[in-house]
Amino acid sequence: MQCQECGKRPATLHFTKIVGGEKTELHICESCARDKGEFIPGTQGGFSIHNLLSGLLDFEHAGAGAAKPPAVRCDSCGMTYSQFSKIGRFGCSNCYKQFGERLDPLLKRVHGNTVHVGKVPKRAGGKVKTKREIDRLKQEMQSRIAREDFESAAKLRDRIRELEKEMGAG
Amino acid sequence: MAKRNFVKHALSQWMQKDGPESDVVLSSRVRLARNLKGSPFPMLATPAQSQEVMDQLLGVAENGRLNGLGPLELIRLSELTELEKLVLVEKHLISPNLANESRNGALILDQQEDVSIMVNEEDHLRIQCMRPGFQIREAWETASLIDDVFEEQIDYAFDEKHGYLTSCPTNVGTGIRASVMMHLPALVLTGQINRILSAVTQVGLAVRGLYGEGSEATGNLFQVSNQITLGQSEQEIIENLHQVARQMIEHERAARSRLLAESRTRVEDRVRRSYGILSHAAIMDSKEAAQRLSDVRLGIHLGLLPQVQAKTLNELLVSTQPGFLQMTYGEALHPEQRDVTRADLIRGRLAVSS
Secondary structure, rough: OOOOOOOOOOOOOOEEEEOOOOOEEEEEEEHHHHHHHOOOOOOOOOHHHHHHHHHOOHHHOOOOOOOOOOOOEEEOOOHHHHHHHHHOOOOHHHHHEEEEEHHHHHHHHHHHOOOOOOOOOOOHHHHHHHHHHHHHHHHHHHHHHOOHHHHHHHHHHHHHHHHHHHHOOO | OOOOOHHHHOHHHHHHHOOOOOOEEEEEEEEEOEEOOOOOOOOHHHHHHHHHHHHHHHHHHHHHHHHHOOOOOEEEEEHOOOOHHHHHHHOOOOOOOHHHHOOEEEEEEEOOOEEEEEOOOOOOOOEEEEEEEEOHHHHHHHHHHHHHHHHHHOOOOOEOEEEEEOOOOOOOOEEEEEEEEEEEHHHOOOHHOOOHHHHHHOEEOOOOOOOOOOOOOOOHHEEEEEEOOOOOHHHHHHHHHHHHHHHHHHHHHHHHHHHHHHHHHHHHHHHHHHHHHHHHHOOOOHHOOOHHHHHHHHHHHHHOOOOHHHHHHHHHHHHHOOOHHHHOOOOOOOOHHHHHHHHHHHHHHEEEEE
């Protein structure tokens, strides 16, 4: 792959920038990157995924003139939201809970999603599994009601009640 | 000082075997990021806290729970020399981050070296499984089983909404990074690679060089991996990667056939030239070595160099890296001496295999 700038040297740096959902790509060589003042990984002032993230997280600068939101601080590790937005990494698992819905725009941008649907730990995840099963059954029940298949919908309703009782007891 | 097992051989045991589609795919890898509940992530952990995490995680191996993997080596990074760490990085057994930045970092390694479990990297636990050739599903299955073993013993940081909680928001959810290492010389030679790589990034995958994030794609080796970890199940992530990689394999093969059909003599010349230079040169820098070894690898799979084995090339890929060279030939090699030593080594290996 040739450098997009000089077209002479091979491109060794590959940037994918996603700004406001718009994706741009840049393939350039190190020397052009230096000339352009782009960041080179592994060098002073290097560009890493965390720099990129902190750019995404820096909402406080984004809305000019907007009132500064009150400082949010994780009560377990002491990391503030603004520290997190500079470093691009959480201090502890509790930060997720503490920063709450503020994270949604970031997660949406990085993953296109905000909710986990994959593997669940066997021991700790019993309830999560049950809850997912309930969600699934509810959807199924709705579609059966829509098809006017009330008999089997009623069976599903009973199964959902059972599971909900289990959840409450556990 | 006795040499540790992992520095004795450049080629890990698992790489000795040929995997499926090994004419294009060198290896498949899955890594899972996990953290312990109630302990700050390694970046903020005090030495005492990270020590406790290490004891707990190594404990799982020490109490025999991982015996299904065969004999294991438990390595504390503090026991290693800088050079030994570099060799581990060159063999893809640990990340540069674990080698250089970790506190109370440790590694659990099996004899095949296809399972390497990192402790106190960016996350408390990173389970990595590798397979030769195109076996991304198999790598995921093994990683998931090891994950289950840890989960029996340890409370993970997990929440219903965000899944497995990780230090970096780019890993949260499944914590999975699945990747395939592909050799794509014909797509590069025929100028199709840019188009393909940019198409690949459109479907949520990333392309990197041989040594991951920030590394250059030398020797036409490309590492294709998933970007998204949240909102898709592991199966969906693996299948997406599998299908895209499968198409890339077909494109590369088609480009190879076309090269042979349309410009056989020129390709043959290129391959033989590189083989000749590698077999006779006295100075070989790492960049040239990577390019020439790529030509020879292409030659093998086009049936132009029956005298060379692909295995020899896989070994040279690691043994010609700076760390491994210094480990084999003495610690203080100048870059120039290194290029001479590299040339010697390659000449020797190609002579033996022919």
